[in-house]
Amino acid sequence: MANETGSMDAANTDPAVVIAGGGPTGMMLAAELKLAGVDAVIVERRANQDLDGSRAGGLHPRSIEVLDQRGVAERVINAGQPGAVFGFGQSMFPVGDLPTRHSYVLALWQSEFEQLMAAWVAELGVTTLRNREVAGFTEHEGNVEVHLSDGATLRAQYLVGCDGGRSVVRKAAGIDFPGLPATTSWLIAEVEMDGDPPMGFTHTSEGSHAIGRRGPDEPIRLVIQQPYVPGAPEPGMDELRAGLRHVYDSEFGLRRAGWISRFTDATRQAATYRRGRILLAGDAAHIHPPQGGQGMGTGIQDAVNLGWKLAQVVEGTSPDALLDTYHDERHPVGARVLQNTRASVAIGIQDEQHQALREIMGDLLSLDDARRKIASMLFALDVHYDLGQGHPLLGRRMPDLDLEVDGRPTRVFELLHDARAVLLCLDARAERFDGNPWMDRVNTITAAAGSRCEVPLIGMVDLPPAVLIRPDGHVAWTGDLSDPELPDALTRWFGAADR
Numbered sequence: 001m002a003n004e005t006g007s008m009d010a011a012n013t014d015p016a017v018v019i020a021g022g023g024p025t026g027m028m029l030a031a032e033l034k035l036a037g038v039d040a041v042i043v044e045r046r047a048n049q050d051l052d053g054s055r056a057g058g059l060h061p062r063s064i065e066v067l068d069q070r071g072v073a074e075r076v077i078n079a080g081q082p083g084a085v086f087g088f089g090q091s092m093f094p095v096g097d098l099p100t101r102h103s104y105v106l107a108l109w110q111s112e113f114e115q116l117m118a119a120w121v122a123e124l125g126v127t128t129l130r131n132r133e134v135a136g137f138t139e140h141e142g143n144v145e146v147h148l149s150d151g152a153t154l155r156a157q158y159l160v161g162c163d164g165g166r167s168v169v170r171k172a173a174g175i176d177f178p179g180l181p182a183t184t185s186w187l188i189a190e191v192e193m194d195g196d197p198p199m200g201f202t203h204t205s206e207g208s209h210a211i212g213r214r215g216p217d218e219p220i221r222l223v224i225q226q227p228y229v230p231g232a233p234e235p236g237m238d239e240l241r242a243g244l245r246h247v248y249d250s251e252f253g254l255r256r257a258g259w260i261s262r263f264t265d266a267t268r269q270a271a272t273y274r275r276g277r278i279l280l281a282g283d284a285a286h287i288h289p290p291q292g293g294q295g296m297g298t299g300i301q302d303a304v305n306l307g308w309k310l311a312q313v314v315e316g317t318s319p320d321a322l323l324d325t326y327h328d329e330r331h332p333v334g335a336r337v338l339q340n341t342r343a344s345v346a347i348g349i350q351d352e353q354h355q356a357l358r359e360i361m362g363d364l365l366s367l368d369d370a371r372r373k374i375a376s377m378l379f380a381l382d383v384h385y386d387l388g389q390g391h392p393l394l395g396r397r398m399p400d401l402d403l404e405v406d407g408r409p410t411r412v413f414e415l416l417h418d419a420r421a422v423l424l425c426l427d428a429r430a431e432r433f434d435g436n437p438w439m440d441r442v443n444t445i446t447a448a449a450g451s452r453c454e455v456p457l458i459g460m461v462d463l464p465p466a467v468l469i470r471p472d473g474h475v476a477w478t479g480d481l482s483d484p485e486l487p488d489a490l491t492r493w494f495g496a497a498d499r
C-alpha cells in the first residue's frame with residue numbers, strides 16, 4: 001500500500017480532525033466523521049494494514065450491530081464464522097437466544113477485520129497518512145498543531161488519540177492512566193509443529209494454557225500463562241521452547257513461529273477521555289487482558305459514540321460541551337469492561353479456592369437469567385447511558401425492529417446507514433412532525449411496527465408512539481410528538497433550532 005491513501009495533499013490541507021492511529025478504533029472514527037461530512041485524516045505508523053501477531057479473535061453482537069447500522073455488517077459476517085457458545089470464568093454457555101439479530105460471536109481475526117475496515121474507509125475517501133507517527137502536539141490559537149515524526153505539522157480543530165495502549169497522545173496531553181499493574185502474563189504464538197500437541201486447555205498451578213486451531217488448514221496458536229516479570233525482553237523461540245517444556249514436558253516438534261508475543265493482565269483507564277481539544281478512544285483510553293474478547297469492540301463503540309458528536313461540534317451545530325457527554329457515557333462502559341476482565345482473571349487462578357469459585361459460577365451460569373446477564377454485559381447489549389428517567393428504551397440501544405415505511409419493508413438499522421439521527425414516529429395516526437427546524441440534521445420517518453419490542457435484560461416493553469434515535473443508535477427521547485420535551489431533546493443533542 002502506498003504511503004498515503006485518499007486525496008489530501010498532506011502539506012497543503014489542514015483537516016478538521018486528526019486521528020492518531022489507524023487501528024479498528026481510528027478507522028471506525030474516521031468513517032463516522034466522513035459519513036457526517038467532516039474532513040478527518042488518519043496518521044498511521046504502519047506502512048500498510050498488516051498486523052504483526054494475534055489480536056482480537058472476533059466480533060461480538062453489539063459491534064456487529066453498529067456495523068449493521070452503517071450497512072457494512074454483511075462484509076464482516078461473510079468473512080467470519082458464527083459461533084453459538086461463549087465463556088466467562090472458564091464456564092461455557094450458549095448465546096444464541098439474546099434479543100438481537102446477531103446473537104452469536106463472529107470468529108474473525110483482527111488482521112482480516114482490519115483489511116475489511118481499511119477497504120471501507122478507503123471507499124469513503126478517508127485520507128490515511130502512513131509510515132509516520134504523531135510525535136506530539138501543541139495548542140495554538142484555538143487549534144491543535146499536530147507534530148508528525150517526518151517533521152510535518154498538521155493544524156486541526158481536534159486531535160483524537162486512537163493510538164493504542166501506549167498512546168503518545170494520552171501521554172502528551174498529561175492524562176493519567178491509573179489502574180492495576182500486571183500480576184501475570186501470557187506468552188502467545190502462532191506455530192508450526194511436527195508433533196501432535198494436545199488441543200484444548202491445560203491447567204497447572206501456574207495458570208491456564210491452551211493450544212488450538214480454528215480449522216484443519218489453519219495454523220496452530222498457543223497460549224502459555226507465566227509469572228509476570230517486569231521489564232522482560234520481547235519473547236523469542238528459546239522462551240517459547242522453554243515454556244512448552246515447562247508446561248507440557250515436550251516441544252511437540254516445534255519448527256517455527258510466525259510470530260510470538262506477550263500480554264499481561266494490567267488494567268488501566270484514562271482518567272478523562274477528553275482534555276480540551278484532545279480526545280482518547282479505544283486502547284488509548286483503556287487497556288485490559290483479552291478475557292471476554294471485549295477490547296476491539298469497546299474501541300469501535302467508543303468511536304461510534306464520539307464520531308457524530310465531534311462532527312456536530314466541528315461544524316458548529318452543537319457547543320463543544322457535547323463532547324463532555326462522550327466521557328460521561330463511555331468512561332463507565334470502559335470501567336465495567338476493566339472490572340469484568342479483572343473478575344475473569346481472578347476466577348482463572350488455579351488453586352482450590354478458585355476452583356470452588358469456578359464451580360459456583362458454573363452453576364450460576366446454568367441459570368438463564370444469570371447467563372443472559374453475563375452475556376449481555378460481555379456483548380455490550382445492555383449499555384445504558386444515563387439520560388434520565390423514562391421509557392425503558394431511553395439511553396439504551398434502539399432494537400433493530402422490522403418496519404414498514406411507505407408500504408416498503410425495512411429495519412431500524414437501515415434508517416441509520418447515513419449516520420444521521422432519526423425521529424421515528426411509530427403511530428401512523430399521529431400528526432406529522434414535518435417542517436421542523438431540525439430537518440437538516442434529523443430524518444423524520446413515520447413507520448408501521450409491531451406494538452412491543454424486547455430490551456436486553458428487561459424483557460418485552462410497549463413501543464412508545466415516537467422515538468428519537470441518535471446516530472449511534474441510542475435512544476435520546478421517547479414520547480408523543482406533541483411532548484414539549486421533544487424540542488429540548490432535539491436541541492440538547494442536535495443543536496439549537498435557529499442555528
Ligand SMILES: Cc1cc2nc3c(=O)[nH]c(=O)nc-3n(C[C@H](O)[C@H](O)[C@H](O)COP(=O)(O)OP(=O)(O)OC[C@H]3O[C@@H](n4cnc5c(N)ncnc54)[C@H](O)[C@@H]3O)c2cc1C
Binds near residue numbers: 283
Ligand atoms: C494478544 C492480544 C489478544 C487480544 N485478543 C482480543 C480479543 O480476543 N478480542 C478483542 O476484542 N480484543 C482483543 N485484543 C485487544 C484488541 O486487539 C485491541 O483492543 C484493539 O486492537 C484496539 O484497537 P485500537 O484501534 O484502539 O488500538 P490498536 O489496535 O492498538 O491500534 C492503534 C494504531 O495506532 C498506531 N499507532 C500507535 N502509535 C502511533 C502514533 N504515535 N502515531 C501514529 N500511529 C500510531 C498503531 O500502528 C495502530 O495501528 C487483544 C489484544 C492483544 C494484544
